[in-house]
Amino acid sequence: MPQPSDDADAILADLRLHDSPAVRALLWSAGSLCVALGVIGLFLPVLPTTPFMLLAAACYARASERFYRWLLTHRVFGPTVREWRRHRSIPWRTKLWAIVLMSATLATSIVFFVRPAWLQGALALLGVLLAAWLYRVPSRDRPN
Numbered sequence: 001m002p003q004p005s006d007d008a009d010a011i012l013a014d015l016r017l018h019d020s021p022a023v024r025a026l027l028w029s030a031g032s033l034c035v036a037l038g039v040i041g042l043f044l045p046v047l048p049t050t051p052f053m054l055l056a057a058a059c060y061a062r063a064s065e066r067f068y069r070w071l072l073t074h075r076v077f078g079p080t081v082r083e084w085r086r087h088r089s090i091p092w093r094t095k096l097w098a099i100v101l102m103s104a105t106l107a108t109s110i111v112f113f114v115r116p117a118w119l120q121g122a123l124a125l126l127g128v129l130l131a132a133w134l135y136r137v138p139s140r141d142r143p144n
Helices: 021-043 050-063 065-072 078-087 092-113 117-136
Strands: none
Touching (some): 021 050, 021 065, 050 078, 092 117
């Protein structure tokens, strides 16, 4: 099966607009909120960017051809979203950055802000589980 190229037809291959204008408006609003949260996540390490952009793409695929095309062709967000949509994988470098920033944020929270030992342990466990899950997500460009 040939791999799709980055032309407009391949990008819009999984676009299926919802029949209801009201539902499209709700999906567009949800997608736009996800984009806003993802952009904020670029500056706040506690807020992940990639999951929000993936959710935005899913919403826009059912709500707006224009915004779906914009997100998938965006210089910063597009490559990661297209990689996930096509191959269900995350670029290796993106994955490592996410794990490092998440670990640093959780470690800072545990050391400086969270007092109860049980809550520190719960945050540490959550961090380890999330990092392990993220590490197991495939990366097609992983170095040997």
